[in-house]
Amino acid sequence: MDWTDETIARLRELWDQGLSTAEIGRQLEITKNAVVGKAHRLGLPPRPSPIRSRKNADGTTEVPRRKPPTRSKPKPKVSPEKAEDAAQGSLLDTSDAKKTEPVAQAKGDVKPAPVPAGGLKKEAVAAPAAKVVQADVAPSRPAVAAPKAAVKAEGTASNANSDEDGPKRALSSVVGHSGAPRMAPAIDRPVRRGPACCWPFGDPGTPGFHFCGARPLSGKPYCAEHAAIAYVKIRDRRD
DNA sequence: CCCTGATTCGC
DNA sequence: GCGAATCAGG
Numbered sequence: 001m002d003w004t005d006e007t008i009a010r011l012r013e014l015w016d017q018g019l020s021t022a023e024i025g026r027q028l029e030i031t032k033n034a035v036v037g038k039a040h041r042l043g044l045p046p047r048p049s050p051i052r053s054r055k056n057a058d059g060t061t062e063v064p065r066r067k068p069p070t071r072s073k074p075k076p077k078v079s080p081e082k083a084e085d086a087a088q089g090s091l092l093d094t095s096d097a098k099k100t101e102p103v104a105q106a107k108g109d110v111k112p113a114p115v116p117a118g119g120l121k122k123e124a125v126a127a128p129a130a131k132v133v134q135a136d137v138a139p140s141r142p143a144v145a146a147p148k149a150a151v152k153a154e155g156t157a158s159n160a161n162s163d164e165d166g167p168k169r170a171l172s173s174v175v176g177h178s179g180a181p182r183m184a185p186a187i188d189r190p191v192r193r194g195p196a197c198c199w200p201f202g203d204p205g206t207p208g209f210h211f212c213g214a215r216p217l218s219g220k221p222y223c224a225e226h227a228a229i230a231y232v233k234i235r236d237r238r239d
Numbered sequence: 240c241c242c243t244g245a246t247t248c249g250c
Numbered sequence: 251g252c253g254a255a256t257c258a259g260g
Contacts, residue, residue, distance in 0.1 A: 021245095046244080047244070
């Protein structure tokens with residue numbers, strides 16, 4: 001993993017948004033360990049940890065006894081092949097024409113698309129301080145992720161699977177709405193110094209990848225347009 | 240089991 | 251510096 005300035009920025013954003021390390025890892029296509037490790041090294045603010053670290057009265061943090069790790073695992077270094085899939089065509093849907101098949105699907109399943117498997121969880125509910133919860137998914141792949149939350153909230157995939165390709169087909173329509181985030185909006189100011197909408201276009205690592213860059217809503221990482229997609233009101237996601 | 244984040248430590 | 255392995259709590 002090469003931690004470019006951009007990926008670090010993304011990590012910071014996502015971390016700041018309160019996403020779980022695993023979620024961030026999925027979006028950046030790295031492991032959560034990498035996320036945690038890097039975040040730790042960067043000195044990012046620690047997030048509520050599941051492990052109890054009770055504090056003494058004087059403020060010192062008492063860490064539970066750490067057992068001397070018996071780490072001597074001659075584990076063969078079989079590097080898992082990380083096939084990169086560059087499926088970006090789906091964002092190019094300019095009209096509201098309903099594509100029943102995301103492009104990503106068509107490309108051999110060498111690597112499963114990083115679509116989050118879990119449904120909305122506590123993390124989503126406990127999210128930021130507003131009536132707005134984060135879509136449990138990431139805009140890393142807006143065409144796939146965002147709509148999923150918008151469409152079916154409680155779809156734990158276990159019960160709502162009467163329609164197999166339900167989510168897939170639904171997403172296209174959702175994406176189509178709200179002015180279809182196709183390519184980068186031609187912003188008047190190509191270069192801005194302030195905060196920029198970090199809604200991604202294309203796949204990270206590919207030449208055409210870039211962020212929206214428009215002025216984000218205050219306190220949010222996205223501009224108004226993309227925030228509307230990235231966030232879903234609790235009320236609205238219930239059917 | 241699953242999830243989570245934190246830490247360790249070989250590389 | 252990086253991150254897999256591991257730990258540890260829920």
